[in-house]
């Protein structure tokens with residue numbers, strides 16, 4: 001007879017007298033929906049310009065649009081088609097397709113009522129008509145786990161391993177106990193930290209993944225795994241809650257959305273009114289204009305989470321998003337100039353440490369400061385970037401490049417505090433000291 005994990009869970013919870021489930025009421029009020037619609041508009045507009053310029057679609061945006069209560073069905077349908085074409089292209093042409101990206105594609109397709117294992121692929125080798133993305137994801141996850149087994153770190157990171165397990169579980173695929181245990185071990189042994197910083201983002205996606213697996217366990221022979229999951233969830237939630245700040249954020253501004261999803265699926269007793277208030281204030285002052293940031297916050301503002309994506313109504317496209325009613329405020333032309341102190345420093349081998357003062361127009365991004373520095377003194381300040389879903393990621397300064405295997409990267413700080421935005425979004429203030437430090441994580 002099949003025994004539900006939940007029943008065992010209840011017994012364990014009673015025995016350990018751990019947290020008591022309390023429904024989490026965390027959504028915005030009716031009068032605040034305008035703010036969410038504005039963020040949805042930012043995503044729709046970024047999708048429109050990405051489609052027009054032929055750049056790669058962003059699955060995280062489609063996921064957020066599908067989970068929202070207002071829809072732009074044309075955009076959603078077009079995004080799904082673009083994701084399907086792009087997945088086939090990446091496979092056919094052997095282009096980069098990290099495990100977490102495949103997972104996000106699968107989640108976005110699932111949320112759009114399309115089966116990832118039957119992705120239309122007209123020109124596929126061997127006369128096949130469909131690409132099986134689920135199978136590909138299983139293979140990608142196996143590669144991650146093999147790497148953990150041999151080298152003690154995943155090929156990418158534990159955020160992506162969590163996404164992989166979450167996506168496979170949401171597709172109804174039984175994830176191997178070994179994969180789940182690898183994730184649990186990492187969560188116990190500091191695998192979710194970058195440098196000294198605990199990654200609330202990673203812990204939150206791990207909570208979603210483990211909760212999905214826990215809910216799917218039916219067979220009695222997986223009870224040991226079930227208990228391990230329950231224990232891991234308890235620790236993860238405790239760690240996440242420890243990162244709460246006085247203004248209600250969890251981790252930082254950009255991990256709070258995922259953390260709220262994690263807290264909501266585990267029914268943790270957490271009052272989120274302060275959190276919502278801060279998020280809305282910061283959204284109002286322009287902190288979520290990056291479409292990727294918008295995509296990770298909107299589900300939580302409406303109290304939705306990634307575990308609900310299989311329940312979405314495929315025909316429910318009537319409530320159309322009225323973009324024209326909410327015009328984006330045109331940016332006011334900045335006036336004047338600011339001076340920024342910029343230093344680049346090899347914090348690992350101490351091979352260089354160079355500083356400069358740069359004058360740029362008010363409202364310039366850190367990227368513009370770096371470009372100006374590189375113009376003045378290319379030998380010391382030249383740099384390269386790679387485009388990612390969050391914008392430009394700095395890969396090298398001078399000739400020193402970050403490396404995934406060595407776990408090195410260029411970290412950006414204001415004074416001694418790490419920036420919570422990338423160089424494309426962060427706007428330095430007059431007189432600010434910005435440091436780019438070559439570091440390990």
Ligand code: B12
Nearest residue numbers: 100101201254255389390391392393394411412419420422
């Ligand atoms: C892992 C990770 C890293 C790793 C990436 C390398 C690795 N081994 O994977 C490291 C430690 C290097 C890193 C660095 C930084 N990160 Co980071 N990172 C993440 C994390 C936890 C997961 C990313 C991921 O794998 N996504 C899944 C895959 C499928 O998507 P992807 O787009 O292909 O992922 C790639 C990019 O996201 C890129 N990347 C990672 N971080 C950042 C940050 C920026 C600004 C950009 C443009 C790209 C980028 O690396 C990923 C792997 O290749 C996210 C959390 C989140 N909520 O997304 C934060 C996150 C994206 N990072 C963030 C930040 C702020 C940074 C830094 C700017 C921190 C700093 N002060 O220096 C630097 C980037 C500096 C630079 N050189 O340009 C913020 C971005 C917020 C924002 N509004 O922009 C996030 C959301 C964390 C947070 N809550 O603050 N990061």
